[in-house]
Amino acid sequence: MDKKVTAGFLLRCARYGIAAVMSLCGQAGALAEPIALSAFFGPPEIGTVALSPSGKTLALTVPGKNQRMELVAADMEQQPLRFRSLAWLTGYDVASIHWLNDQRLVFEVYDSQAGEWAGITGLWAVDADGENARMLIDPYWGGFRAVVPANRKILPSEWILHSVAGDGSDDVLVVERGWSSFRGVETARLARLNTHVPNPVRLSIGAPDGAQTWFTDEQGRPQVVEARSGGKRRIFRRGKDAAWHELASFDVSGVDGWSPRFVLDGRLFVTTEAQGTAGAQLRLWDSEAGALRPEPVLRASGFDVGDNAHPIVDSPSGQLLGWHYQLDTVYTRWLDATMASIQSVIDRALPGRLNVIRCNVCLSAKRLLVVSYSDRVPPVFVVLERETGKLTSIGSAHPDIDSAAMGSRSFRRIQARDGHGLPVYLTRPAGSVAGSGAGARPAVLYIHGGPHSRVSLEWSHDAVPQFLASRGYVVIEPEFRGSAGYGVRHQVAGWRQWGLAMQDDMQDALQWAIAEGIVDKDRVCIMGASYGGYAALIGLVRYPDAYRCGISWLAPTDLPQLVRDQRGAAGMNFARALAIDARIGKEEQLRDTSPLHRVAQIRVPVLAAWGVDDQRVPIDHGRSFRDAALAAKVELEYVEYAGEGHVWMKPSTEIDFFGRAEKLLARTLGRP
Numbered sequence: 001m002d003k004k005v006t007a008g009f010l011l012r013c014a015r016y017g018i019a020a021v022m023s024l025c026g027q028a029g030a031l032a033e034p035i036a037l038s039a040f041f042g043p044p045e046i047g048t049v050a051l052s053p054s055g056k057t058l059a060l061t062v063p064g065k066n067q068r069m070e071l072v073a074a075d076m077e078q079q080p081l082r083f084r085s086l087a088w089l090t091g092y093d094v095a096s097i098h099w100l101n102d103q104r105l106v107f108e109v110y111d112s113q114a115g116e117w118a119g120i121t122g123l124w125a126v127d128a129d130g131e132n133a134r135m136l137i138d139p140y141w142g143g144f145r146a147v148v149p150a151n152r153k154i155l156p157s158e159w160i161l162h163s164v165a166g167d168g169s170d171d172v173l174v175v176e177r178g179w180s181s182f183r184g185v186e187t188a189r190l191a192r193l194n195t196h197v198p199n200p201v202r203l204s205i206g207a208p209d210g211a212q213t214w215f216t217d218e219q220g221r222p223q224v225v226e227a228r229s230g231g232k233r234r235i236f237r238r239g240k241d242a243a244w245h246e247l248a249s250f251d252v253s254g255v256d257g258w259s260p261r262f263v264l265d266g267r268l269f270v271t272t273e274a275q276g277t278a279g280a281q282l283r284l285w286d287s288e289a290g291a292l293r294p295e296p297v298l299r300a301s302g303f304d305v306g307d308n309a310h311p312i313v314d315s316p317s318g319q320l321l322g323w324h325y326q327l328d329t330v331y332t333r334w335l336d337a338t339m340a341s342i343q344s345v346i347d348r349a350l351p352g353r354l355n356v357i358r359c360n361v362c363l364s365a366k367r368l369l370v371v372s373y374s375d376r377v378p379p380v381f382v383v384l385e386r387e388t389g390k391l392t393s394i395g396s397a398h399p400d401i402d403s404a405a406m407g408s409r410s411f412r413r414i415q416a417r418d419g420h421g422l423p424v425y426l427t428r429p430a431g432s433v434a435g436s437g438a439g440a441r442p443a444v445l446y447i448h449g450g451p452h453s454r455v456s457l458e459w460s461h462d463a464v465p466q467f468l469a470s471r472g473y474v475v476i477e478p479e480f481r482g483s484a485g486y487g488v489r490h491q492v493a494g495w496r497q498w499g500l501a502m503q504d505d506m507q508d509a510l511q512w513a514i515a516e517g518i519v520d521k522d523r524v525c526i527m528g529a530s531y532g533g534y535a536a537l538i539g540l541v542r543y544p545d546a547y548r549c550g551i552s553w554l555a556p557t558d559l560p561q562l563v564r565d566q567r568g569a570a571g572m573n574f575a576r577a578l579a580i581d582a583r584i585g586k587e588e589q590l591r592d593t594s595p596l597h598r599v600a601q602i603r604v605p606v607l608a609a610w611g612v613d614d615q616r617v618p619i620d621h622g623r624s625f626r627d628a629a630l631a632a633k634v635e636l637e638y639v640e641y642a643g644e645g646h647v648w649m650k651p652s653t654e655i656d657f658f659g660r661a662e663k664l665l666a667r668t669l670g671r672p
Helices: 003-013 018-023 037-041 337-349 464-470 488-492 501-515 531-542 559-570 574-583 587-593 595-601 620-631 651-669
Strands: 049-051 057-063 069-075 084-087 093-099 104-110 121-127 134-137 159-164 171-180 184-194 211-216 222-229 232-238 244-251 258-264 267-272 281-286 310-314 319-326 330-334 354-358 367-373 380-385 391-396 408-415 421-428 441-447 474-478 519-529 549-553 606-611 636-641
Touching (some): 037 464, 037 651, 049 367, 057 093, 084 121, 093 159, 121 159, 134 171, 159 211, 171 211, 337 354, 441 501, 464 474, 464 651, 501 531, 519 531, 519 651, 531 595, 531 606, 606 651, 620 636
Parallel strands (some): 184 211, 549 606
Antiparallel strands (some): 069 084, 171 184, 211 222, 258 267, 380 391, 408 421
């Protein structure tokens, strides 16, 4: 990384002491001019941040040459901080960072300038001082900046990182995926890999057929595996005799039974939804009784806490210190009094925000990394000095965001028209909270993708709600039936309900906001991506009088074709084919809920876009919809983005698209 770039980065983002942290929260008040689109959709000033186990070295990713995210590091013992480049790749961006010990780390990559996004891939290792760099897993192409011998040993791209060994060594655990042209990933073979001599040592010899998901103990030894074969999801545990013993078996296409989550101190933690409850709990498997223990470790009525709970473990001692988990927002529950006290100190210093402590050596490290954010504040990275209690600001992921101009987000539970419980997130623009006298405002009904996913609570995953709120719009995000995170009943209620009860839920959320006096019923648009893009289009058909415009991107428009494509991808995997039918529906049921076949009923302006290289929703969905809309004389602004897939990776794409969206909203809803 160029030293001038590093210096500018530090001057802009880092000042020392808690006053600087507070200044990054935008205390100066709302800006007179709207915040630039690039502040929401451009690359972050800081991407991933990781502190070495003892707290000596800080590693992070920042924009480097050729718009690629670069890995840099600084010695925390030296002030002021002086960042040095550890890795820059010509064809990739550095993504995740994992410290093996205080001297060595590994990282994976992604390609922000690729077409169809292939996910995080490849693996490299490098010392904290930049020495002994080595490519371990080939990411398909591209090259590490360091010179490596032509006869180097590199694992092919079928391998992926599983986890770090966890014992302080220079080793990682990796998985070799066994592929089938008909069924995708069929097996996953676990191995241990030294990051200096990448010769994998197999750990999965003798594993059950169809082994796919591995769970290891604190020393990186395989303890539990979930296998899929014969239409069954089978769970095995390794016994003292080193043999694999089956614990349970469930139908692979259903949602019944329980699933392993992790192994700690010899105890198997699982997630399951108990009969008569709503939401997955975290529970323990009783090895002696051969059954789940009745009392949950974590539970929360109406939320799947078991599916997203993450243990906080002190690596040297193996002590379970607490939990991170997500309900209506992100929570930390400390079991350790020392860490609870530290949390209290941080929360008092940084009030009104979520202050998430990230640590592996939690009880003895000199420093702890804190990620501080809220509904209005993008992530700010802070380092706590344990001895002095001093908080040092490293910087903000999005320093150009003024939090005073951001909206306030809240969570509600309402009832759908049939009495079904419906969670809803509501983001209200600055100055429009209850009691402000602002009255009903124009709004956007924003639908998440999936549909088996949930509303994102983190800026790094979805900046759209705050972008809309910054322009003065109320944002309604319904967790319609079929959404994840709220129990099996809520999820299953969405099966085969594309464009039907799921769409009614969205409309019921809008009607609730109107009845509450929050939203002006005559100034509403609907928007979303992927499944949300589909819902935006079919919403204009189902409820033509409710919206003044529709904004859709990456949307499947022909559901029968979508099912044919997905069944074709499933090939001979009967269980996957059944799951497609169960969740989406059979082809003959879907024509009436396909936007392509009902486009003539759309009566308002539409902005719709697709990626030319999209493999999940091929461009034909967009082009067919465009042609049908043209024939029906629908007012359509149609956009294709070359070199983009189903996940848009280029900031220029998002800046262009949301600039178009902003103009359409202003034209149809008026400026608030």
